[in-house]
Amino acid sequence: MRKIVILTLCFLSVICLLVTGGCHSRNDKTPDEQRTEEKPDPKAWFDKGNVWAEKGDYDQAISAYNKVTEIDPLYTSAYYFRGHVWEEKGKLDKAIKDYSKVLELNPELEKAYHDRGTAWGKKGEYEKAISDFNKALELNPNDGTIYDTRGNAWQMKKEYGKAINDYVKALELNPKLFVPYNNLAWLLATCSDPAYRSGDKAVTLAEKAVELNHDVFTLDTLAAAHAEAGNFDDAVATMEKIIKLLNDRGDTSHLKIYEDHLKSYRNHKPWRIK
The missing domain is CATH 1.25.40 (Serine Threonine Protein Phosphatase 5, Tetratricopeptide repeat)
Structure with missing residues (x-):
């Protein structure tokens, strides 16, 4: 199908980012101050990754998110946002791997099911996509966007009646979404x-x-x-x-x-x- 409508996320040097109040020689600091400043800050790297992603510099963004997960392997948002960047780069298997990691850490996050389903759909794995959309809807049955995206998968499977039903349901839940109007009209x-x-x-x-x-x-x-x-x-x-x-x-x-x-x-x- 020719269309299926569905990261907005001042770059400082790494050293200055990790040091409060500017860059100083370590000899100017006490041992306790040095240890505090040298402690890696996953939030700072995560924020940098978001800035790079917003600018469209996906390689830099991925590098920053990699640093986050190295420092803190339980930093769920880093996997989630990195998954989005992998999708933007067309690296769907890597995106799916990151969304799966998110769901391992937080099995109740319906957005991760939805986004992994979207990645499965882009790979042509429509049954897997629908399975993830179903799970997302179990967790959040009032999200019209999920019905719309599942409708796309049904349409690609040529199950047009089910696609229409999902587009209609999406509009019932949120009549201000332009995407289901567009997909149903198409x-x-x-x-x-x-x-x-x-x-x-x-x-x-x-x-x-x-x-x-x-x-x-x-x-x-x-x-x-x-x-x-x-x-x-x-x-x-x-x-x-x-x-x-x-x-x-x-x-x-x-x-x-x-x-x-x-x-x-x-x-x-x-x-x-x-």
């Missing part, structure tokens, strides 16, 4: 099984997604919905708007797929997921 507009398609419903849902989050992603879904409803002029106009937005931003990395959508709609052909 499914109703592009599903390969005609029994699950509904252009008019897809347009209504996609318009709500655009209202909540006006961007290329939701506009693309709106175009697909218009095409399924037979509104090809609207579909073409929306795709042309998307392509202009991308070109104005200088973001052409995913331009081809949008150009393919535009070509399809100009030929009066709705888009279909494989």
